[in-house]
Amino acid sequence: MNISDNLTNILVGLPKNITLIAVSKTQSENDILNVYNAGHKIFGENKIQEMTKKWENLPKDIQWHMIGHVQTNKVKYMAKYVYLIHGVDNMKLINVINKQGGIHGRIIKCLLQVNISNESNKYGLNKSKLFEILEHLKNNDSIYKNIKIIGLMGMASFTNDDKLIKAQFKFLQDLFLKIKKINSNFTTLSMGMSNDYLIAINNGSNMIRIGTKIFGKRN
């Protein structure tokens, strides 16, 4: 199987409302172009320098998603082009993204990352911090003009226990739906990777991030 067959195999079974992010971290520009030439233009990276180099070298109609942990001092490198930042989990980072959005005349779209696996992921907000941040942004919306929080992102535990994965995704879906009721900006629930995206979709995901199942094993 080649890369574009892998892509097709995922896309044929995918409901139309679900956005597929081809996670291209560590993959070559050539392999990314294979996917691009098969018609797919949405890619995800987890390192800002690597993503920026690829953005510079590859076609400009690619949507670049930052799916990894973001250091505040590196936001400036992606602020002019990044399409969506998935891993936002603190106010310091929100302030820097808002400032960089202003510098570049953009409204930068972001997701708040929620820690749904507790033990296995050190990043992400707990429920009370999440609501604290949303409340703060709402009460200061005249300041936060250059950042737009459009939903939530989460990563399930790395396990074969499908029941546990389902419970974690369900937890995030419940949070998402609750916020969506009172926040019209909330459109996007990013959850699901190569091994668990079908469970994620069954629990309300509308954005999946798939690397290995498209590109094969990472080096």
Ligand SMILES: *Cc1c(COP(=O)(O)O)cnc(C)c1O
């Ligand atoms: C690497 C990565 C993925 C893709 O993982 P695969 O198992 O290769 O599909 C998805 N989301 C995040 C945040 C990642 O870092």
